[in-house]
Amino acid sequence: MTDIAAIRAAAARLAPVVRRTPLLESPFLNDIAGRRVLVKAECLQHTGSFKFRGAWSAISAMDPELRARGVFAYSSGNHAQGMAYAAQLHGIPAVILMPADAPRLKLANTAALGAEVITYDRDRESREEIGARLAAERGLTLVKPYDEPMVIAGQGSCGLEIAEQAAEAGVSAADVMVCTGGGGLAAGVALALEAEAPGLRVRTAEPQDYDDWAVSLMKDQRTPATGGRKSICDAIVTPEPGEITFPILSRRAGPGFAISDAEALRAMSLAYERLKIVVEPGGAVALAAALFRPDAIEGDAAIAIATGGNVDREIFSRALAIS
Amino acid sequence: MTDIAAIRAAAARLAPVVRRTPLLESPFLNDIAGRRVLVKAECLQHTGSFKFRGAWSAISAMDPELRARGVFAYSSGNHAQGMAYAAQLHGIPAVILMPADAPRLKLANTAALGAEVITYDRDRESREEIGARLAAERGLTLVKPYDEPMVIAGQGSCGLEIAEQAAEAGVSAADVMVCTGGGGLAAGVALALEAEAPGLRVRTAEPQDYDDWAVSLMKDQRTPATGGRKSICDAIVTPEPGEITFPILSRRAGPGFAISDAEALRAMSLAYERLKIVVEPGGAVALAAALFRPDAIEGDAAIAIATGGNVDREIFSRALAIS
Structure with a gap:
C-alpha cells in the first residue's frame, strides 16, 4: 500500500x-x-x-538478491529511460519492451543507457502478455509503470x-x-x-x-x-x-x-x-x-x-x- | 571594490x-x-x-532617494531585461538603451517588463555617450553592464x-x-x-x-x-x-x-x-x-x-x- x-x-x-x-x-x-x-x-x-523517481524507488526497495537478477519494464518511453538509468546506476540488467512507434529519441536513449530494448506493435500485441512471458523466462522482476x-x-x-x-x-x-x-x-x-x-x-x-x-x-x-x-x-x-x-x-x-x-x-x-x-x-x-x-x-x-x-x-x- | x-x-x-x-x-x-x-x-x-543577479544587486545597494528617481542601462538585451525586471520589482523607473538590431524577443521583453526602451545604431552611435547624456538630463543613475x-x-x-x-x-x-x-x-x-x-x-x-x-x-x-x-x-x-x-x-x-x-x-x-x-x-x-x-x-x-x-x-x- x-x-x-x-x-x-x-x-x-x-x-x-x-x-x-x-x-x-x-x-x-x-x-x-x-x-x-x-x-x-x-x-x-x-x-x-x-519517471526516474518511481524507477529508482522501486529498484532501491527490492530484495538485493532478486534485484541482482535484473528488472523488466514496458513503457512508451519515459518509464523505459527512467528504469534503464536507475538499473544502470544499481549495476543490474534491465530489459525494456517499447512500442515500435515510440519516439526515436526515447528508443535510442533507452538502449544507450544500457538496457536491452525489445519493440512490439502497439495495435496488435499486448505488452502485458509479452511482459509476463519475458519476465517468467528470464527471472526478471517486472516493474509496472504506475500500478505499483x-x-x-x-x-x-x-x-x-x-x-x-x-x-x-x-x-x-x-x-x-x-x-x-x-x-x-x-x-x-x-x-x-x-x-x-x-x-x-x-x-x-x-x-x-x-x-x-x-x-x-x-x-x-x-x-x-x-x-x-x-x-x-x-x-x-x-x-x-x-x-x-x-x-x-x-x-x-x-x-x-x-x-x-x-x-x-x-x-x-x-x-x-x-x-x-x-x-x-x-x-x-x-x-x-x-x-x-x-x-x-x-x-x-x-x-x-x-x-x-x-x-x-x-x-x-x-x-x-x-x- | x-x-x-x-x-x-x-x-x-x-x-x-x-x-x-x-x-x-x-x-x-x-x-x-x-x-x-x-x-x-x-x-x-x-x-x-x-544578468538579473547583477541588476538586483546594484539596484538594491543604491541610496533609497537616488534609487527612487530611477535607473538607466545600455545592453544588447540580457542586462536590459534583468535591469527592467529588477527595477519593476523595486517599483522604480528604468530607461534602457538597446541596439536597434538586438533580438526582437529581447527588445519586446524589456518593454513588457515596464522599461522605457530607446534604440540606437550599434555601428554609428556610441551607447556610452548617449547613455551619459540621458542619465544627466533625467537624473537617472547609470548601471553599467559589467564595469560596476x-x-x-x-x-x-x-x-x-x-x-x-x-x-x-x-x-x-x-x-x-x-x-x-x-x-x-x-x-x-x-x-x-x-x-x-x-x-x-x-x-x-x-x-x-x-x-x-x-x-x-x-x-x-x-x-x-x-x-x-x-x-x-x-x-x-x-x-x-x-x-x-x-x-x-x-x-x-x-x-x-x-x-x-x-x-x-x-x-x-x-x-x-x-x-x-x-x-x-x-x-x-x-x-x-x-x-x-x-x-x-x-x-x-x-x-x-x-x-x-x-x-x-x-x-x-x-x-x-x-x-
Whole structure:
C-alpha cells in the first residue's frame, strides 16, 4: 500500500541521486493565466522526466538478491529511460519492451543507457502478455509503470518537493495540474499533498481523445477512453485509469482537464519562450490547462508539473512555429 | 571594490528573490567530453539570464532617494531585461538603451517588463555617450553592464552557488567555463571561487572573432578583439575586456577559449536534447568549450555556465536542425 510513510521512505532512498527540480514562474505566463502559475520542471529530472523517481524507488526497495537478477519494464518511453538509468546506476540488467512507434529519441536513449530494448506493435500485441512471458523466462522482476506501490511512492517524492517549494513561494491554495496517463504521478503527488499541503489539490490533465481520467473521475468509476485520432502526447495515451491509482485519485482529485494537441503545442511554445525549458507534448498538457482554462481553476494559483521533455525535433519545431 | 565580502552581501540581498538554478549533468554529455560536465543553468534565472543577479544587486545597494528617481542601462538585451525586471520589482523607473538590431524577443521583453526602451545604431552611435547624456538630463543613475562593482558582486553570487553545488556533486577540481563579454560574470565567479572553492578555476569562452579575453589574458594586457564576421552570439560581442574586470581575471583565469558559431549551435542542440534547457548562442559557448575542447581542459571535470536562453526562434530552429 502507498501512504505518506511510503512516500517519505522513497524520498529518503532517492535523496542521494534525485534532482530537486526548480519551481519556475514567469510574469508573462501569470499575465496569460490571470493568476500565478508555478511550473515544476520535471523535464530537468534525470533522463528528462519524473519517471526516474518511481524507477529508482522501486529498484532501491527490492530484495538485493532478486534485484541482482535484473528488472523488466514496458513503457512508451519515459518509464523505459527512467528504469534503464536507475538499473544502470544499481549495476543490474534491465530489459525494456517499447512500442515500435515510440519516439526515436526515447528508443535510442533507452538502449544507450544500457538496457536491452525489445519493440512490439502497439495495435496488435499486448505488452502485458509479452511482459509476463519475458519476465517468467528470464527471472526478471517486472516493474509496472504506475500500478505499483513503490513506483507511486517514488513519484510522490515530487509532491513533497512541490509542498515545500509552494510554501517558499508563498502559495498555500492552488490547483496542481498533473499530466496523467496511468495516474502514478498524480496519485503519489495527491497523497503527498494531502499530508503536507492540504490547500493544494491535484487536477488531472490529458489529451482530448484520451480523457479517461476526466470521465472516470466524473462518473466515479474507471472508464476507458473513447480513443480517436492519434495524439502527439505519446507519453500519456493510456487506455484507462490504473487499478491502484484510481481509488487514490477518486477521493482526492478535482475534475480533470482534456487538452487538444494544438493547445499542448502552444504551451510548449510558451515554456520555450518564457521558462527556457524543453517540454514534450504529453508533458505540456498540465501547463496548457493552467494557462488556457482559467475559469475551471479554483485555487488562487495554479501549479503545473512539466512532466517530461523527451520530444523529437520535428514535433518541437512545430511548437516553435507557434508564437 | 569587489571582494568576497561584497559578493556575500550581494548574495544576501538577492536571497529573497533570486532563483537558485540547478547544476545539471547528463551521462550522454559526459561521454562526449570524456569527463564529467556540469551545467549551471542560468538560462532558468529570472528574465532568462544571469544578468538579473547583477541588476538586483546594484539596484538594491543604491541610496533609497537616488534609487527612487530611477535607473538607466545600455545592453544588447540580457542586462536590459534583468535591469527592467529588477527595477519593476523595486517599483522604480528604468530607461534602457538597446541596439536597434538586438533580438526582437529581447527588445519586446524589456518593454513588457515596464522599461522605457530607446534604440540606437550599434555601428554609428556610441551607447556610452548617449547613455551619459540621458542619465544627466533625467537624473537617472547609470548601471553599467559589467564595469560596476555592485554588478560584479551580484554575478559573483552565481559563483557561490557553483562552489556549493560542485561540492555536493563531489567535484573539487574543475575548469569553470564562463561565456564572457565584458567579464562581469567571469570576474564575480572567479572571486567567489577563489574564496570558496580554490580547486575550481575560471576559463573564459567567447565567439571566434570576438576573442578579446583570450588574447588579452595571453598577452596579460587589455587588447581589443579583431572583430570580423558578425556572430550570432549577440550577448557577448563586446569590443574589449572591462577596466575593472580585467585585473580580476588576469590574476585568476586560465587561458580563454574561442568558439565558432557552428560549435555554439551544436552545443545548443545538445543542451536541448540532453538537458532539456533552451540556451542562446552567446550562452552556449561555455558548454561548447567543455564538450569540444577536451585537450585544453585541465580539471577532472568541466563546469559550464549556460548564461542565457533569450534566443529568437529562427536561430533556435537552426540549432534543432543539427543532430
